[in-house]
Structures are given as structure tokens and as C-alpha cells.
Amino acid sequence: MNGCETLESIREINLSYLALAQRLLRTDRTAGIERLGLSAQVADVIADLSGPQLLKLAACDQLVCFFRFNDRSMLSALAAPAARSARMAELAAQAA
Secondary structure: OHHHHHHHHHHHHHHHHHHHHHHHHHHHHHHHHHOOOOOHHHHHHOOOOOOHHHHHHHHHOHHHOOOOOHHHHHHHHHHHHHHHHHHHHHHHHHHH
């Protein structure tokens, strides 16, 4: 993968994330904030972005989202075979 492909992949991820975030926040702000791990101030900015603003932000060369895999057991459960899906569901319920 070359530099242009990498930047295009980042743009696609950013655009998908921002579109999803807007939809979640506009549908149910409280649930969106919780699911995305955002502050109320950041949620306000994302929810209020216009189409051109969203595209401009998505085009930056850094990911605008982040991964919240802070718990080793949660990440291990997600990476485990499907046979351990019950344990994964239990861990997800505990994290919520």
C-alpha cells in the first residue's frame, strides 16, 4: 500500500465514522455520546457539521476516531474464536 492509498483509506474511515457519529447523535444524543465516548462539546460540533465541513474534516491525514480497547480481557474475547462468544457478550455487558 502506498502513501496515496493510505491517505485514501484514512479519508474513507474518517468519513464513515463522522457520518455514523452524526446519525447516532442526531437520533439519540445521550446514547451517541456514550457509545462514541465523546464529550458533550465534541458531540455538539460533530452533530452540527455541514456536509462540506464533514468532508473537509474527513480529508485530514489523521484518524478522527480512536479505539477504546483499554481492557485486555475485552480485546482477547473479541479476537477469540466464535466458541467463546458467550464470554465476549458477558464482558461487553460488564463494560456497558
